[in-house]
Amino acid sequence: MTSPAAQAANVVYLDHNATTRPVPEAVAAMVQALQASWANPSSTHGPGQDARRALAAARARVAAFLGCGAAELVFTSGATEANHMALLGALQMSGRERILMSAVEHPGSQALAQRLRGQGVKVDLIPVDAQGRLSLAAARSLIADDVAVVSVMGANNETGVLMPVAEVAALARSAGALMHVDATQLAGKAPLSFAASGADLMSVSAHKLGGPKGVGALMVRKGVALPALLSGRQERNRRGGTENLPGIAGFAAACDRAAATLAADIRHMAAQRARLEAGLAAALPGVHVYGAEAERLCNTLCLRFGTLDAEQVLMKLERAGIVASSGAACSAGGTQPSHVLLAMGESPLHAKAAVRLSLGFDTTAADIDAAIAAATQELLPLLAEGLAAAA
Numbered sequence: 331m332t333s334p335a336a337q338a339a340n341v342v343y344l345d346h347n348a349t350t351r352p353v354p355e356a357v358a359a360m361v362q363a364l365q366a367s368w369a370n371p372s373s374t375h376g377p378g379q380d381a382r383r384a385l386a387a388a389r390a391r392v393a394a395f396l397g398c399g400a401a402e403l404v405f406t407s408g409a410t411e412a413n414h415m416a417l418l419g420a421l422q423m424s425g426r427e428r429i430l431m432s433a434v435e436h437p438g439s440q441a442l443a444q445r446l447r448g449q450g451v452k453v454d455l456i457p458v459d460a461q462g463r464l465s466l467a468a469a470r471s472l473i474a475d476d477v478a479v480v481s482v483m484g485a486n487n488e489t490g491v492l493m494p495v496a497e498v499a500a501l502a503r504s505a506g507a508l509m510h511v512d513a514t515q516l517a518g519k520a521p522l523s524f525a526a527s528g529a530d531l532m533s534v535s536a537h538k539l540g541g542p543k544g545v546g547a548l549m550v551r552k553g554v555a556l557p558a559l560l561s562g563r564q565e566r567n568r569r570g571g572t573e574n575l576p577g578i579a580g581f582a583a584a585c586d587r588a589a590a591t592l593a594a595d596i597r598h599m600a601a602q603r604a605r606l607e608a609g610l611a612a613a614l615p616g617v618h619v620y621g622a623e624a625e626r627l628c629n630t631l632c633l634r635f636g637t638l639d640a641e642q643v644l645m646k647l648e649r650a651g652i653v654a655s656s657g658a659a660c661s662a663g664g665t666q667p668s669h670v671l672l673a674m675g676e677s678p679l680h681a682k683a684a685v686r687l688s689l690g691f692d693t694t695a696a697d698i699d700a701a702i703a704a705a706t707q708e709l710l711p712l713l714a715e716g717l718a719a720a721a
Contacts, residue, residue, distance in 0.1 A: 342697045342704075344654045346538075347487050347515060347630060347688035352580065353540035359583035360542060363576040371573055372564065385575055388582035395585035396534065396549060397523030404548045404565045405578055409514040410438045411559070412533035412548035413481070415569070416510040417442060419556040420479035420531070421451065424508070428452040430472055431481040432464055432493065433673040436512060439481065440669070456482070460675050461624040462491035469498055477507040479531075484516040488670045488686055489621040490630025492520075499528030508554065514538055514546075518588045518691075519596065519627050524549045531556070536577065541584035545577035595691040600628035602689050602698050607631055609702035615713055620671065620684065629690065634683035635709050643685050643709065650704035654687050 343351075367384040369377035386400075393400040406412045417429060417439075429446065431439060433455040443453040456469045464482065473480060480502040485492050499509040510531040516522050518539030524532050531554070535546035550556050550568065562570015588595070611617045616636030635643060640656035647654060656668070667681035676684075687701070 342652045344687045346690040355583040356580035360576040360580040363579035388578045391582040395589045398549045408546040409533045409535035415559040416531040420508045422557045424478040426478035428476045434670040462489045462621045473501045479508040481510040483512040489632045490627035491621040491624045536581035542580040606698045613706040631687045646708035652704045
């Protein structure tokens with residue numbers, strides 16, 4: 331039996347870290363909100379107050395899943411906005427002019443860092459080791475009393491390697507800096523509690539756990555007076571603009587589903603990833619798994635097949651009905667080496683060969699077997715040619 335996502339598109343979908351298919355509960359909740367709670371939650375009339383109550387109920391459900399107080403939750407358009415709000419707000423409120431982030435942060439955060447450097451803000455990167463693990467020794471030496479905020483992703487989106495959030499948060503706290511966690515890849519794939527994390531700020535996005543695109547959240551610890559990125563009185567004066575109530579309703583429904591099945595989902599995805607990793611390694615020569623010795627997300631497998639270019643691999647796999655992604659950014663000039671793998675000490679040749687296979691809670695054993703069979707059929711001849719040429 332293949333997964334619903336595969337049946338719908340007639341493919342095996344292994345790109346869940348990029349986005350997930352909205353779960354039926356989320357779609358139904360959005361339709362319900364569009365039909366019954368269409369009024370502006372800021373309006374004082376009856377329909378507006380009905381919408382306001384629906385918003386409050388959805389906020390409470392999302393907060394319960396994320397382990398934060400409802401008053402600590404700021405709804406945004408997604409994790410990118412939440413990340414910007416956290417870093418820019420921390421700079422503004424602290425009066426300090428230095429930011430630290432890991433060397434393997436998402437390209438959106440790296441782009442913000444580059445912009446801030448152009449404005450005179452000092453941005454330093456905390457290195458990782460060959461397995462993609464953050465260097466706590468480097469963090470300890472870099473975190474000082476001139477740092478406004480330390481920003482670290484909870485899990486890397488390419489390799490799935492988990493970061494030592496609590497340890498870095500303690501270091502940040504000792505220096506009087508705020509701690510921000512980009513938890514985009516954690517939600518729905520690992521236990522997550524803002525209250526227990528030690529973070530001051532945390533970002534998530536609904537579409538990574540079966541919710542709709544265009545909605546996410548920033549959690550702001552009680553007592554942190556973060557300035558608004560968008561001025562307005564919504565979200566306790568922290569994010570202006572009429573709330574996206576249908577999106578928030580879908581977000582809440584996705585959180586409810588994930589909360590009810592999280593433990594089973596984690597076990598299932600971990601088992602299927604192990605099946606995929608072992609099957610590919612047994613069927614194909616030259617398979618190298620990134621972060622294999624580190625603690626990783628249950629669903630993420632980043633690997634290369636010898637030195638086959640990722641773009642070529644992905645094209646071959648999609649032709650056979652398997653869709654995935656690379657860890658590299660595509661541009662008009664072609665595929666660029668993954669900055670994550672370069673930070674791990676990989677050569678540009680190897681960094682351009684990395685492919686990410688990311689599973690979902692509905693990825694089945696049949697999907698995995700189909701992916702192994704397709705990879706064997708499409709890639710084994712190419713790998714054999716390479717081995718023959720090298721002999």
